[in-house]
Amino acid sequence: xxxxxxxxxxxxxxxxxxxxxxxxxxxxxxxxxxxxxxxxxxxxxxxxxxxxxxxxxxxxxxxxxxxxxxxxxxxxxxxxxxxxxxxxxxxxxxxxxxxxxxxxxxxxxxxxxxxxxxxxxxxxxxxxxxxxxxxxxxxxxxxxxxxxxxxxxxxxxxxxxxxxxxxxxxxxxxxxxxxxxxxxxxxxxxxxxxxxxxxxxxxxxxxxxxxxxxxxxxxxxxxxxxxxxxxxxxxxxxxxxxxxxxxxxxxxxxxxxxxxxxxxxxxxxxxxxxxxxxxxxxxxxxxxxxxxxxxxxxxxxxxxxxxxxxxxxxxxxxxxxxxxxxxxxxxxxxxxxxxxxxxxxxxxxxxxxxxxxxxxxxxxxxxxxxxxxxxxxxxxxxxxxxxxxxxxxxxxxxxxxxxxxxxxxxxxxxxxxxxxxxxxxxxxxxxxxxxxxxxxxxxxxxxxxxxxxxxxxxxxxxxxxxxxxxxx
Numbered sequence: 001x002x003x004x005x006x007x008x009x010x011x012x013x014x015x016x017x018x019x020x021x022x023x024x025x026x027x028x029x030x031x032x033x034x035x036x037x038x039x040x041x042x043x044x045x046x047x048x049x050x051x052x053x054x055x056x057x058x059x060x061x062x063x064x065x066x067x068x069x070x071x072x073x074x075x076x077x078x079x080x081x082x083x084x085x086x087x088x089x090x091x092x093x094x095x096x097x098x099x100x101x102x103x104x105x106x107x108x109x110x111x112x113x114x115x116x117x118x119x120x121x122x123x124x125x126x127x128x129x130x131x132x133x134x135x136x137x138x139x140x141x142x143x144x145x146x147x148x149x150x151x152x153x154x155x156x157x158x159x160x161x162x163x164x165x166x167x168x169x170x171x172x173x174x175x176x177x178x179x180x181x182x183x184x185x186x187x188x189x190x191x192x193x194x195x196x197x198x199x200x201x202x203x204x205x206x207x208x209x210x211x212x213x214x215x216x217x218x219x220x221x222x223x224x225x226x227x228x229x230x231x232x233x234x235x236x237x238x239x240x241x242x243x244x245x246x247x248x249x250x251x252x253x254x255x256x257x258x259x260x261x262x263x264x265x266x267x268x269x270x271x272x273x274x275x276x277x278x279x280x281x282x283x284x285x286x287x288x289x290x291x292x293x294x295x296x297x298x299x300x301x302x303x304x305x306x307x308x309x310x311x312x313x314x315x316x317x318x319x320x321x322x323x324x325x326x327x328x329x330x331x332x333x334x335x336x337x338x339x340x341x342x343x344x345x346x347x348x349x350x351x352x353x354x355x356x357x358x359x360x361x362x363x364x365x366x367x368x369x370x371x372x373x374x375x376x377x378x379x380x381x382x383x384x385x386x387x388x389x390x391x392x393x394x395x396x397x398x399x400x401x402x403x404x405x406x407x408x409x410x411x412x413x414x415x416x417x418x419x420x421x422x423x424x425x426x427x428x429x430x431x432x433x434x435x436x437x438x439x440x441x442x443x444x445x446x447x448x449x450x451x452x453x454x455x456x457x458x459x460x461x462x463x464x465x466x467x468x469x470x471x472x
Contacts, residue, residue: 008161008173010077014055015165017082020090022167023105027300027339028055029352030161034127036135038153038183041142043135048128053077056339056352059089060103060324067100068093069324071355099265100327105168106302113297114304116288118176120207124159130208131157137210138183141217146189148221151198153183157208158349164302174297179205185217187224197227199388199407204453206291223387223407226419233405233423233469239383239443240425240465241376241411247365248455249392250401250438254429255283256360257396259310259318260336261325268397270316276430277439280368283311285320286456287335287361293453294338294361301337301356307364308334311439322358336361365457368445376459378414379444384467385409385416386425394429399437402426405467422470427462438462 010028018024034048054075061068070093072085123130135155142149156179163173181203188196199220242250263269270276277283287305289295298304301323310318321329322337337356370376377385385408392403402424410417431437446458 008163008175010053010055010161011163011165011173012171013077014057014082015171017079018057018086019083020086023060023103024086024089025058025105025166025170025301026055026164027352027356028163029053029350031349032127032159033156033349034131035154035156036131038135038139038150040151041139041149046128046132052350054350054352055085056355057082057085057089058355059086059093061090061093062102063097065101067098067103067324067327068096069098069355070094070096073353098324098328100324103323103327104332105166105323106170106298106333107168108170109304113172113174114288114306116295116297116305117290118174118206118295118297120177120179123157123177123179123208124175127157127159131155134208134210134213137213138217141213145221148185148187148224151184151186153181153201156180162296164298164300166302170302172298172302176296177206178293179208181205183220185220185224187221187228194228197224197230199224199227204293206293206295227407227421230407230419230421233408233420233467234384234410235423235467235469237464238467239380239411239461239463240467241380241383241385241459241461243373243387243459244450244452244455244457246386246389247457247460248453249389249403250394250429251363251457252360252454253396254394254399254401255310255363256320258399258430259316259320259360260358261319261321261329262358264319265325265328269319270432272316272318274316275314275433276316277311277314277437278442279314280445281311281439281442282309282313282366284309284364284366285334285336285360285362286364289362289364289451289456292362292451292456299333299335299337299356300339300351301333303333303335303337305335305361310360320358320360322356325358360454362451363455363457365445365449365455365460367447367449367458370444370446370458370461372448373446373459376444376446376461377411377416380411380461380463381414383411383463384420384425385411389425392426399429399431400426401429424468425465426468427465438465441465
């Protein structure tokens, strides 16, 4: 529902104009975006609302025991535009052949949608004012700092009304907000003559939280200063401590593909019951995690979301399906048809342009008995803490990843020591039983989980991961 109490009806209007037999479905969005761009401590540009309304129309056609799926996206909501989109999707379905005898699209359901927190009401009611206040607090947090400042940045708020309809009679929708923050914090000055150090902040959240900015800016400034004085990274197979902010760039694209019907179709999904991780770890796919970037009442086909366990004490307990892959294996959709997620990155802007595919929502790791971060560090003994890993780029099929250590810290005698940077940290996220992987080598799991974009996880100690350092 919109702030004024009227629901977007984009998908419903398209559905009313489809003059053909099913099965088909429509995913639609009405979106407003507001942006504030920064140049140093100054506001360089304020932009918005940028408004987009569009839909993606999918047609499913059964032939010779298989399914042809055709998809067409458009911003043309006229009768002629909808007819042309449907005709294009119909034509494309003739050139598609998927091994599903039948696809069960979600049907209307009684009662309210599953409850989840995805709408920042204050932002929705006053988007530009809320964004300007947030930026005011953000810039104010740098006041009095003579050696650290933002060099550039932007804050983008996206307000979306999503609607879905299909030939089975489904009509549903919900409103949600997304905030993208990008800030480069630069440290400079001092008698030591070191070159400037820069710490990059890239975060996607569901809400504005200006009250958190003071402590966060202090952390960012400390990391930027530490980049200037950081020493070389050691090399070897070392104990590595990974917080949720790093895991969000590593885990989702691998877990979110290898544990799906798509991987099963390629015969690379692990068998149910097989041990693909340490017995100490359990992982859930949580489509209703509060304020998580991939949460929603329903998935992008209209199947209600819920929380399901995919790894139970290290053993594979479930796979994730959208409707078309569920049809290939004569099972039910798990509510994992999502759009706009690419290699762990979530694109909230114009998602209607892409067809849905099966992938994980929020990868939620159960807290363990490892205690606080300090206690996990103590258990590491002698290793490294990774604070920021650049471009880990996990391969969903092989599970391999490797990224540049932008800033981290040596762990010596169970305590954080000097900052380090450069080189890389890598390995394999998950691998068959007996093969080394990040998930099989988890030695300690922290006691408190943190939500960071697509992951809700405690800090993990992995012993070891491969670290390739640089010479000082």
